[in-house]
Amino acid sequence: MASSPGPDIILPLSSQKHDPAWKHCHMIKRADRIHLRCMYCHKLFSGGGIHRIKEHLACQKGNASSCPKVSMEVRRAMQQSLDGVVMRRRKKQKLAEEVKKLNPVKPADTADGHSEAEMGLQLVAMPISVEPEAVQLEKREEEVVARTHERKRRRAAKNLSPPLKENGFARANLGEQWTEINGGPLDAVNSAHFQPMIDAIAAAGPSFKAPSYHDLRGWVLKNSVEEMKATVDFYKETWTRTGCSILADEWTTEADQTLINFMVYCPEGVMFLKSVDASQMVTSADALYELLKLVVEEVGVGNVLQVVTSNTETHALAGKRLTETFPSMFWTPCASRCVDAMLEDIVKLEPASIILEHARSITRFVYNHAEVLNMARRFTDGKELVRPGRSPSDTTFMTLKAMAGLKENLSSMVGSEEWKNSSCSKNEAAAAMTELICSPTFWSSVDSLVQLTDPLVQVLRMVDSIKRPAMGYIYRGLHRAKEVMRRVLKMKKDYMPYWNIIDWRWHKELPRPLQAAGFFLNPQFFYRIKGEVPNEIMTGVLDCIERLVPEMKSQDKINKELTAYKNATGISGGRWRSGPGTPCSPIFASPFGNSSGEWWSTYGGGCPNLARLAIRILSQTCSARGCERSRIPFEQMHSQRKNHLEHQRLSDLIYVRYNLRLQQRHLLKNRQTDPLSVDAISGVEDWTVERTGLFTREDDESNWVELIQPTSSSEAAHTDEDDALFSAEIDDEEYDGCNKEEEEEDDDDDVKQEMYGFVKEEE
Structure with a gap:
């Protein structure tokens, strides 16, 4: 050319x-x-x-x-x-054919002898009927719908031979029909049961008839209830050996009702027991005590080691009365809510709050402009900046960590010709975002805040883990978080505000006998303690022996076996102290692997009484948090206007649905999410929703249809990384007097750098 x-x-x-x-x-x-x-x-x-x-x-x-x-x-x-263009063209042609079949046009001469075709005019012949026009129109629409469904059924039959996942047209057809079904929820595809359902329908062939409305409410639900009860009975059989924890997950509905979902935890799995409207109980310690007492009796007093609830003063009073009534168990506040509160307190401190607000200004701009979001996804190879978590704190710090990992990609984006030529880069907000992304000081502060908080975020995700119990790990996790803060900030005056937050929440809201005993009975950590065992840990162990083993003879036997355990004698001899690759190393035996508990099952034969106690303690969780409750009709069941029989049916439906959701949580590691989706917006609005007046919208032509489809699962990168959480690198220095709270100031000149107030240069 x-x-x-x-x-x-x-x-x-x-x-x-x-x-x-x-x-x-x-x-x-x-x-x-x-x-x-x-x-x-x-x-x-x-x-x-x-x-x-x-x-x-x-x-x-x-x-x-x-x-x-x-x-x-x-x-x-x-x-x-391109596939969409072809599909729309086919649909348009098919629709034209359907209309032509439904209303055949016969050539007819006009009054002046010229045909309609010759005149360039074609009239649709209408059937003569005495029925009203609206009725005729309704019938014609019904015929079109019937023909369309029959055509789709035949087309589905033809498409059965290739795998569904390789047939783009069939997938689009399925997606279209799914959205037509009662506004079918799009995130239903994340269910572990969705693909098996599709496979079963495809295998049945075009003659398959879907269950009716009454089938689903009748025999299908009955069978599901029986199958779920059989699974729950299997869990119950393990309670005698491992014990269990009653979890009271308290939440508030949109109608301002306070509901408590009661669950029972054991290493084999979590079972949903029932949901209670506690709106009139949560303000009364006596009423709450009576409710908790009934649930304990229903589960079995001898099986329950602890009842985990919210950490309000009312719950504490009810929990104290409960342990007086049942002296063989503990009341424990929810650890995940406690750690969440620690992170929320850290967010309120000025250095962290400034950094987070600057980081949010970047993501708000990116996620509200289609062109910028597309550009960001290209430069990050499809990775999302915003990472929805299980709580607002989890979302905040997982997102900040993701941004820190993508800072080079973002810098490349704002330095590219594509960004400079973009219309979105010309306004004041874009200039502010570019300045932040190009600021070494900003990224240095982000890195420091991530280093500072990441161990605490790991504790939060560890106590919420569904794969193995956290009781043997939380004590070590919180001490490790404090040690990392000391190493990052170095100066006592800088790290003590963060230590004070952890200590205040920990001592005020989280009684620690079970957590201290879990640390002591976890050989992975216990044999790395240098010097004497801290008093706090031994006090927790003795409290657990006294409360969980009421018989004096058994207590005496356990106290003798404690000496053998501390001296590493009687079982495998000195090999207990040997480090990685020996019996001290974690043993993972099942999807809900109880590493420390399995260690005691394998190597605790010489200390049988202590081993039984250790297995029961190390088999417990620390969190009362359940799974997501969307599209489970809790509010309908607790409505005042309900038929008694329908209430029973709803109760069984909730029992099946919530238990299924609890069972499949560990299968959702790679579920697909979109930070812009209404399914995720409740947890990410601070990161994706613009503040009023922050950005001008006058000339913005952003449209969601322009968005590049996300190619990566934002949850896949961080959902339940159990192996990493429970077997993080162990540093012997952490256990050198692990109850020591006071440190001398470090005058290291190497840390004198400006980082949004984290470390200030000495005068």
């Missing part, structure tokens, strides 16, 4: 350019002709329009050459767009 005189002029795109391919090309004016140029390989196209560019970016052989430099994400997006 001969070159034309004069420079190329890049023309602005009008608001009518909605095709996603326009985001990946430039409109060039060369002399008197308009060309399109690929943004990646710079190939010039003089014909074919945006469709030709799309084929080029999708590397689709045929009318256009393939782009050698396009990323896989863009390539997939363009292919999906």
Whole structure:
């Protein structure tokens, strides 16, 4: 192609350019002709329009050459767009055929002898009927719907041979129908039961008849209840050996009702027991005590080691009365709520609050402009900046950690020509975001805050773990968090505010006999203590022996076996102190592996009484937090207007649904989420929702249809990393007097650097 005189002029795109391919090309004016140029390989196209560019970016052989430099994400997006065009064209043709079949047009001459075809006019012949027009219209619509469903059924039968996952058309058809079914929830595809359901339907073939409304409310629900009870009975059989914890997960509905979901935890799994409307009970310690007492009696006093509830003063009073009535168990406040409160207190401190507000200003801008979000996803290879967590604190610090890991990608983005040429980069908010991303001081402070809080976030996620009990790990986890804070900040005056937060919450809200005993009975940690065992730990162990083993003879035997355990004698001899690769190393035996408990089962034969106690203590959880409750009809069941029989049915439905959800939590490690989704918005609004007046919207043409589809699962990177949480690197220095709270100031000059107030240079 001969070159034309004069420079190329890049023309602005009008608001009518909605095709996603326009985001990946430039409109060039060369002399008197308009060309399109690929943004990646710079190939010039003089014909074919945006469709030709799309084929080029999708590397689709045929009318256009393939782009050698396009990323896989863009390539997939363009292919999906091309598939959508073909699909819409087919649907349009099919619809026209259906209308033609439904209303056949017969040629008829007009009054002047000319046919309608000759006149360029075609009238649709309407059947003669005495029925009202609205009735006729309704019947015609019903016929079209019936024909459409029959056509889809036949098409599904033809598509059964290839696997469903390889049939893009079938997948689109399924998605379309799913959204038509009562507004089917899109995140239902994350259920572990969704794909097996699709497989079962596909295997049954086109003759399969779906269960009716009454089938689902009748025999299907009855069978599900019986199957769930059989699973729960299996859990109950283990309670005698491992004991169990009663969990009271308290929450407030949109109607301001306070509900408590009671669950029972054991290493084999968590079972949902029942849901109670406690709106009139949570303000009365006496009423709450009576409720907890009934649940303990229902589960069995001899099986229960602890009752875990919220940590309010009312709950503490009710818990104290409960342990007076049942002296063989503990009342324990929820550890995950306690650690959450620690993180929330840290967020309120000025250095952290400033850093987080600056970080949020970046994500709010990115997630409210389609062009910027697409650009960010390209530069981060599809990784999301915002990471929805199980709590607002989890979301906050997981997102900050993700941003710290992607700082080079973000810097490359704002330094690219694509960003500089973008219309979104021209306003004041974009300039502020660019300045932050290019600021070494900002990223240095982000890195320090992540280092400071990450061990505490790990404790939060550890106590919420569904894979193994956390009782043997939380004590060590909190001490490790404090030690990391001391190492990061170095100066006592800098780290003591954070230590004070942890100590105040820990001592005020988290009584520690079980946690201290869990640390002592976990050989992975106990044999790394240097010097004498701290008094706090031994006091917790003795409290547990006194409360959990009422018989004096058994207590005496355990006290003797404690000496053998502390001296590492009687079982495997000196090998107990040997370090990694010996019996001290964690043993993971099952999906809900109880590492320390399994160690005692294997090596505790010489201390049988202590081993039985250790297994029961180390088999407990620290958190009362359940799983998500969306689309489970708790509020309907607790409504004042309900039929008695329907209330029973709803109760059974909730029993099945919530238990199924509890069982499949460990299968959702790779579930797909989108920070913009309404399913995630309740936890990420601080990071994705613009503040009023923060950004101008007058000239913004952002539209969700322009978004590149996310290609990675934001939860896959951080959901329940159990092995890492429970077997993090052990540092012997942590256990050198692990109850020591006071440190001398470190005058290390190497830490004198400005980091948003974290460490200030000495005068």
